[in-house]
Amino acid sequence: MSTPELPVIAGNEQLRADLQLMRRQNHLPHALLLHGERGCGKKTLAKWFSMLVLCEDAEHAPCGGCKNCRLVSENAHPDVMTAEHSGKRMGFSVETVRAVRREAGILPNNGDMRIFLFTDADGMSIQAQNALLKSVEEPPAHACFVFTVETIGTLLPTLLSRMTAKAVFPVSESECVTALTRLSYSAEEIQSAVSRFGGNIGKCIGYLSDEMQRQAAETAAGLTAALAQVNEYELLRLLTAAAADKDLLRRTLELFDMQIRDAAVHSLEGEFRLMGCDRSASEALAGRLSPRRAMRMHGAIAEAFADLESNVGAALTVTALCAALCEA
Numbered sequence: 600m601s602t603p604e605l606p607v608i609a610g611n612e613q614l615r616a617d618l619q620l621m622r623r624q625n626h627l628p629h630a631l632l633l634h635g636e637r638g639c640g641k642k643t644l645a646k647w648f649s650m651l652v653l654c655e656d657a658e659h660a661p662c663g664g665c666k667n668c669r670l671v672s673e674n675a676h677p678d679v680m681t682a683e684h685s686g687k688r689m690g691f692s693v694e695t696v697r698a699v700r701r702e703a704g705i706l707p708n709n710g711d712m713r714i715f716l717f718t719d720a721d722g723m724s725i726q727a728q729n730a731l732l733k734s735v736e737e738p739p740a741h742a743c744f745v746f747t748v749e750t751i752g753t754l755l756p757t758l759l760s761r762m763t764a765k766a767v768f769p770v771s772e773s774e775c776v777t778a779l780t781r782l783s784y785s786a787e788e789i790q791s792a793v794s795r796f797g798g799n800i801g802k803c804i805g806y807l808s809d810e811m812q813r814q815a816a817e818t819a820a821g822l823t824a825a826l827a828q829v830n831e832y833e834l835l836r837l838l839t840a841a842a843a844d845k846d847l848l849r850r851t852l853e854l855f856d857m858q859i860r861d862a863a864v865h866s867l868e869g870e871f872r873l874m875g876c877d878r879s880a881s882e883a884l885a886g887r888l889s890p891r892r893a894m895r896m897h898g899a900i901a902e903a904f905a906d907l908e909s910n911v912g913a914a915l916t917v918t919a920l921c922a923a924l925c926e927a
């Protein structure tokens with residue numbers, strides 16, 4: 600039998616200590632909101648929190664070894680439900696919310712609590728939030744709701760006011776290296792990922808495990824360097840290569856947009872928290888970037904996204920984008 604383990608979590612010690620204290624004092628929140636940038640570990644922490652709530656060892660929760668912890672670890676606990684995403688914005692349908700409300704009224708199978716996870720809830724519609732409001736306002740004693748979002752502003756203030764909100768942060772590079780080592784990546788792989796994404800473990804894992812994500816990061820870094828050197832030819836060459844696959848192009852543009860954001864923050868404030876995938880390329884671009892120019896570039900990328908949405912061909916989209924970036 601394999602030894603069950605706690606999820607690999609690095610950093611965010613204060614957050615975890617706060618929640619553990621709440622558990623020992625029998626004061627766990629009935630609605631927890633974990634917010635922070637993509638890849639910073641919100642879903643892993645939501646899983647850890649589910650263990651904390653359901654663990655049979657109140658004093659040392661989550662222990663990782665009891666039956667409840669094991670079942671959560673294997674994503675097989677009957678009292679932990681993850682709401683299913685649907686629709687273009689990957690929100691939750693009103694039907695899904697109603698189903699969760701019905702489930703919330705049912706007593707737990709294994710223990711004292713039932714947990715309902717709404718992960719990546721940024722796309723949750725107003726209707727779905729309203730449908731959920733009553734359950735979160737007056738939850739049954741055995742129900743606990745956990746939400747993860749990138750930005751808190753996407754939730755209705757009425758819903759937000761009923762939640763205990765906790766910010767989740769990327770960790771230091773050395774903590775990230777330790778966590779990735781525990782996940783059995785080689786030193787060389789880890790170095791390549793951390794040099795791109797710093798202490799964002801989720802983004803590092805995406806880069807190491809998903810070939811397309813890796814390609815998108817390399818291209819976005821190349822685009823930033825090309826833009827810094829005003830190398831229009833290279834810009835168009837890289838964009839055209841990415842345009843061979845619309846999904847690759849979208850991911851590349853998303854990271855490239857973050858690179859421009861990083862460069863803009865760097866030119867304004869010096870220090871910046873890496874959101875893109877190449878710190879030095881962003882720094883090189885920063886010297887050529889006024890805030891107004893950065894906004895125009897961001898606008899040009901947004902326009903390219905809109906074109907792709909409305910089924911303009913990828914080749915045409917990148918040609919227009921290249922021209923707009925050079926004129927910006």
Ligand SMILES: [Zn+2]
Binds near residue numbers: 654655663664
């Ligand atoms: Zn346990």
